[in-house]
Amino acid sequence: DVKVTQSSRYLVKRTGEKVFLECVQDMDHENMFWYRQDPGLGLRLIYFSYDVKMKEKGDIPEGYSVSREKKERFSLILESASTNQTSMYLCASGGQANTGELFFGEGSRLTVL
């Protein structure tokens, strides 16, 4: 079974704290993605990576950064969390011959107080 694992299902942080969300995939996929999902706004792409040490901005990168030091691991970093970053964060991976098929983790529900 293919698997995308996100490090935390639920997190509660305070405004200004640094937040790390980690994602690991075991499918040897080149492509990895971070989305956030909010009611009424759907899935919005934050950052993606097509290879180790490569990163590309998605549609809403402000306030976020990412790291991809190893092929299987893609981390999302909130340098200084704010209340408007309270959301469900979803990591996904996809193969190099990108047909648009993505495999998602279970999600990380972040609450910033």
Add this chain to the structure above:
Amino acid sequence: TQLLEQSPQFLSIQEGENLTVYCNSSSVFSSLQWYRQEPGEGPVLLVTVVTGGEVKKLKRLTFQFGDARKDSSLHITAAQPGDTGLYLCAGEKTSYDKVIFGPGTSLSVIP
């Protein structure tokens, strides 16, 4: 502006009923995917359609890609409570584009 529109936004039906949800765009897509997302979980890929007019079946679910590759439908026969969830369509206009997601149809099947 949503490149992929989905309708209806919400749907509540009784167990055993049939239903169809739609995914529409003014753009041509090289492929479209359907995902189901249960509350508190990540989306799970159900199917990919790539050829205009293509029909795929997955047990009680039937997926169709429009002839012009601008729209798709998902038909569920004899819905069951286990079908409850958010149904997302997604696609890419070319193999070099990012995947675009629709806003989803939230389905509730009442026992």
